[in-house]
Amino acid sequence: xxxxxxxxxxxxxxxxxxxxxxxSPISGHRSVxxxxxxxxxxxxxxFEYFSETQRNKGNFPGRFSGRQFSNSRSxxxxxxxxxxxxxxxxxxxxxxxxxxxxxxxxxxGTRLTVT
Amino acid sequence: GNSVTQMEGPVTLSxxxxxxxxxxxxxxxxxSLFWYVQYPGExxxxxxxxxxxxxxxxxxxxxxxYRKETTSFHLEKGSVQVSDSAVYxxxxxxxxxxxxxxxxxxxxxxxxx
Numbered sequence: 212x213x214x215x216x217x218x219x220x221x222x223x224x225x226x227x228x229x230x231x232x233x234x235s236p237i238s239g240h241r242s243v244x245x246x247x248x249x250x251x252x253x254x255x256x257x258f259e260y261f262s263e264t265q266r267n268k269g270n271f272p273g274r275f276s277g278r279q280f281s282n283s284r285s286x287x288x289x290x291x292x293x294x295x296x297x298x299x300x301x302x303x304x305x306x307x308x309x310x311x312x313x314x315x316x317x318x319x320g321t322r323l324t325v326t
Numbered sequence: 327g328n329s330v331t332q333m334e335g336p337v338t339l340s341x342x343x344x345x346x347x348x349x350x351x352x353x354x355x356x357x358s359l360f361w362y363v364q365y366p367g368e369x370x371x372x373x374x375x376x377x378x379x380x381x382x383x384x385x386x387x388x389x390x391x392y393r394k395e396t397t398s399f400h401l402e403k404g405s406v407q408v409s410d411s412a413v414y415x416x417x418x419x420x421x422x423x424x425x426x427x428x429x430x431x432x433x434x435x436x437x438x439x
Contacts, residue, residue, distance in 0.1 A: 215369075217369075244426065244427075246427070253429060253430075253431050253432065254370075254415065254417075254427075254429040254432075256426040256427065256428075259424065259425075259426060266424060267423075267424035267425075267426055269426065301369055301370065303370075303427075305425075313419060313425045314372065314375060315372070315419075315427060316372060317362075317369040317370040317371070317372075318369050319368055319369040320368075320369045
């Protein structure tokens with residue numbers, strides 16, 4: 212099976228702009244989660260989508276949003292970019308572990324640099 | 327709430343040395359525990375997991391045992407290789423947080439020939 216794919220791999224944006232990142236999960240996986248990785252804060256959960264509905268959300272401002280399509284592909288959007296949004300954004304595709312949680316498989320990430 | 331604490335790195339070892347990376351957690355109920363590895367310039371790869379107390383996860387020579395009494399999930403490998411150089415993350419997921427992963431800060435491992 213193909214793994215999780217994320218596009219683009221690298222982005223450079225200017226403060227105040229907006230950006231959209233894309234994620235295609237592993238075939239058959241219906242849950243997609245997004246994480247932000249920075250040197251200072253480490254890995255932080257942004258949100259999770261399942262069957263086109265946001266099911267869980269981390270502690271990020273409303274400038275961060277997402278959506279999921281009927282084919283399970285997901286996008287996340289960041290509006291009014293700030294320098295602190297520079298990070299590696301990771302998408303994870305989830306396999307349910309029979310009621311004990313998920314097994315999450317990560318894509319290679321999108322490296323966003325805000326100047 | 328849920329949290330994970332890992333030993334600070336970087337850890338530098340010679341090839342064939344024994345590796346231990348400590349991980350302890352705080353959580354209510356019965357979380358699932360994971361180790362992920364991140365190679366330079368890449369995303370996270372699931373290394374191993376354990377979903378209940380006393381489970382042992384293992385993969386590629388790495389092992390970790392879910393110890394509820396000590397709330398720990400230490401990663402071990404008997405003989406490391408240069409190719410094991412990477413950053414290792416301990417993580418938990420719990421039903422009370424919608425199964426979102428809570429990560430430790432990561433431990434950087436450098437194995438020298």
